[in-house]
Amino acid sequence: MRIIKDQELVIGPLAWREAGKVVGLKIGADHAVKVDGDSRSILTGLVHQYEGLFGPASVQVCRDAVRSLLPKMSEEDVPDVLK
Amino acid sequence: MGKKGTEATTAEDVNRELYVRNAELAVRNKTLSLLHKIDDVTVRALETDEMVDEIVHALDAEFSYPFVAVGLCDEKGRRLVWKAFACIDGKTCPFLPVESMKPLSLASRTNAIALAIRSRRRRVASTLASVLSPSIPDEHVKLFAKSSRVKSTLVLPLVSGDRPVGVLVVGMDRSSRDLTAYERDTFSSLIGPITIAIQKAETYARLQRTTKQLREANHKLRALDAMKTEFLSIASHQLRTPLAVMKGYIGLLKSGMMGPLVPKQDETLGRMADGTEQLILLVNHLLDVSRIESGRLVMRLVPTDIRGLLEGVTKFIQGKAQERGLTLSCEMPEVPVNVDVDVEKVKEVFMNLLDNAVKYTETGGVKVRMWTEGGLAKVSVSDTGRGLTAEDLEKLFQKFVTGSASKHVQTTTGLGLYVVRKLMEAMGGTAIAESQGTGTGSTFILTFPLKK
Numbered sequence: 001m002r003i004i005k006d007q008e009l010v011i012g013p014l015a016w017r018e019a020g021k022v023v024g025l026k027i028g029a030d031h032a033v034k035v036d037g038d039s040r041s042i043l044t045g046l047v048h049q050y051e052g053l054f055g056p057a058s059v060q061v062c063r064d065a066v067r068s069l070l071p072k073m074s075e076e077d078v079p080d081v082l083k
Numbered sequence: 084m085g086k087k088g089t090e091a092t093t094a095e096d097v098n099r100e101l102y103v104r105n106a107e108l109a110v111r112n113k114t115l116s117l118l119h120k121i122d123d124v125t126v127r128a129l130e131t132d133e134m135v136d137e138i139v140h141a142l143d144a145e146f147s148y149p150f151v152a153v154g155l156c157d158e159k160g161r162r163l164v165w166k167a168f169a170c171i172d173g174k175t176c177p178f179l180p181v182e183s184m185k186p187l188s189l190a191s192r193t194n195a196i197a198l199a200i201r202s203r204r205r206r207v208a209s210t211l212a213s214v215l216s217p218s219i220p221d222e223h224v225k226l227f228a229k230s231s232r233v234k235s236t237l238v239l240p241l242v243s244g245d246r247p248v249g250v251l252v253v254g255m256d257r258s259s260r261d262l263t264a265y266e267r268d269t270f271s272s273l274i275g276p277i278t279i280a281i282q283k284a285e286t287y288a289r290l291q292r293t294t295k296q297l298r299e300a301n302h303k304l305r306a307l308d309a310m311k312t313e314f315l316s317i318a319s320h321q322l323r324t325p326l327a328v329m330k331g332y333i334g335l336l337k338s339g340m341m342g343p344l345v346p347k348q349d350e351t352l353g354r355m356a357d358g359t360e361q362l363i364l365l366v367n368h369l370l371d372v373s374r375i376e377s378g379r380l381v382m383r384l385v386p387t388d389i390r391g392l393l394e395g396v397t398k399f400i401q402g403k404a405q406e407r408g409l410t411l412s413c414e415m416p417e418v419p420v421n422v423d424v425d426v427e428k429v430k431e432v433f434m435n436l437l438d439n440a441v442k443y444t445e446t447g448g449v450k451v452r453m454w455t456e457g458g459l460a461k462v463s464v465s466d467t468g469r470g471l472t473a474e475d476l477e478k479l480f481q482k483f484v485t486g487s488a489s490k491h492v493q494t495t496t497g498l499g500l501y502v503v504r505k506l507m508e509a510m511g512g513t514a515i516a517e518s519q520g521t522g523t524g525s526t527f528i529l530t531f532p533l534k535k
Contacts, residue, residue, distance in 0.1 A: 006109070009109035009112065009113065010102065010105045010106045010108075010109045011102065011105065053098070053102075054098065054099055054102035055095075055099040055102065057099065057102050057103045057106055058102060058106075060106075060264075061106050061109075063263075064263035064264060064265060067257065067261055067263050068146060068147050068148075068256075068257075070257065071232060071234070071256035071257050072256070
C-alpha cells in the first residue's frame with residue numbers, strides 16, 4: 001500500500017492501474033488493496049512492474065517508501081529487491 | 084537495430100528520465116508539505132516549549148522514528164536543556180516527562196550532542212548512551228535502547244550565524260546511511276526554519292519577561308513616588324510653621340525694635356533673612372509639587388480682571404528691582420482683561436516669573452506686558468539677563484531642572500518653573516520660554532483663555 005501511494009505521488013493514478021496488473025494483488029474501487037498469495041513474491045512482482053516501465057529509479061522509490069517499515073519486518077518477509 | 088527499435092529505446096529513456104524528475108518533484112512536494120505544517124506550528128505557537136513540542140511530534144508522526152527530541156542551549160551556551168521528546172511508544176520512555184531530564188553540559192568531551200554543537204556539524208551517534216547520558220539515568224538508557232530498537236541517532240545542531248541555539252535529535256531504527264531522499268531533503272530544509280522559529284519564540288519569551296519586570300518595577304516606582312509625595316507634603320507643612328516664626332523674629336531684630344544693632348549683626352541678620360526666604364520658597368514649591376503630583380491641587384476658578392493682579396505683583400517686586408539697580412516697566416490694556424483663574428495661584432505664577440526675571444538680570448531691566456490676541460490673554464515677562472541656551476529651553480519646565488545661568492544666583496530650587504507650568508495648565512493656560520541664546524535675555528509668555 002505504502003509503495004503504491006508513493007508511486008502515485010510520482011506518476012499519478014497510473015500507479016494503481018499498474019499495481020492491479022500484479023498477480024495476487026487486487027485493487028478495489030476505493031483503492032483498497034487485497035493480497036492473495038505469498039506476500040514476498042507479490043511485493044517483488046509489484047516492484048518489477050514499476051521497474052519494467054520506469055527503470056531503476058522506480059525501485060529506489062519503492063525502497064524509500066518502505067524503509068521505515070523494514071526494521072519492524074522479519075528478514076525472510078522482505079524481498080531481496082527492497083533490501 | 085531498426086528505426087522503430089531506436090524510437091522505442093528513446094521513448095523509454097525519456098519516460099525513465101521523466102520518472103526521475105517526477106520522483107524528485109514528489110520528494111520536494113512532500114518536504115514542502117511538511118515544511119508548511121511546521122511553519123503553521125511556528126506561526127501559531129508563541130511559547131518555545133509548546134512550539135518545539137508540536138514540531139517533534141509532527142516529525143515523529145511523519146517518519147515514525149523511535150524518538151525525536153529538541154534541546155535548547157541556555158543563555159550562556161554552557162548547558163543544553165531538553166524541551167521536547169516524542170516517542171512512538173510513550174510507555175518505553177520511563178524518563179519522561181521531559182522536565183525530569185537533566186540538562187546536559189556542553190563542555191562534555193564524549194557526548195555526541197556537545198560535540199555536534201561545539202563543531203556546528205551534524206553527527207551520527209551509534210549508541211544512545213553517547214546522546215542521552217547523563218541527562219537520563221544509565222538504566223533508563225539501556226531500557227530505552229532495548230525497547231526502542233534505536234540503531235543510530237542523528238544529531239543536528241541548530242545554529243544561527245555562529246551562535247548555537249539548540250539541537251534536533253532523531254533516533255532511527257536503521258542506519259543513518261538508509262535515509263530516504265525525502266528524509267535527507269527534509270532535514271536540510273527544516274533546520275533553518277526551526278532555528279528561526281525557536282529564536283522568535285525565545286525573543287517573545289524574553290520580551291514577556293522584560294515586560295513583566297518593567298511592570299513590576301513601574302509598580303514599585305509608583306508606590307515609592309506616592310510615598311515620597313506624602314512625605315514631602317507632611318515634611319513641608321511641618322517646616323513651614325517654624326520658618327514663618329523665624330522670618331518674623333529676624334524681621335523684628337533687623338528693624339531695631341528689639342534693640343539697636345551693630346553693623347556686623349545687621350549684616351548677619353541680612354544673611355539669615357535671605358536663607359530663611361530661600362527655605363520658605365523651597366518649602367512652598369515642594370508643597371505645590373506634592374499637591375500637583377498627588378492630584379490634591381484644588382483650583383477655585385473665578386472670573387477676574389487679571390490686570391490688577393499683575394499690577395500688584397509688579398509693584399511688590401519693584402523694590403527688589405530698584406535694590407539691584409534694574410528698571411521694571413509694566414504695560415497693560417486699558418480695558419479689563421477677564422479670565423477664569425484661581426487668584427492666589429495666578430499671583431504665585433506672576434510672582435515666580437517676575438522674581439526670576441529680576442534675580443537673573445544683572446544690568447538693564449525687566450519689561451512686563453499684557454495684551455489680548457485671538458481669544459487669549461497674554462502676559463510676557465522679558466528681561467535683559469543672561470538668556471537661555473537651546474538645552475535650557477528644552478528642559479526648563481521640568482522638575483528640579485535649573486537653567487545654565489542658575490550658577491550665578493543663590494536662591495533657586497529648580498521647581499519654580501515646573502510649578503508655573505503646572506498651575507497654568509490647571510487653569511487651561513500655557514507657559515513657554517523664548518530666548519535667542521546666552522547673553523540675549525529671555526522672555527516668558529503666559530496665555531489664558533479669555534472669558535467669553
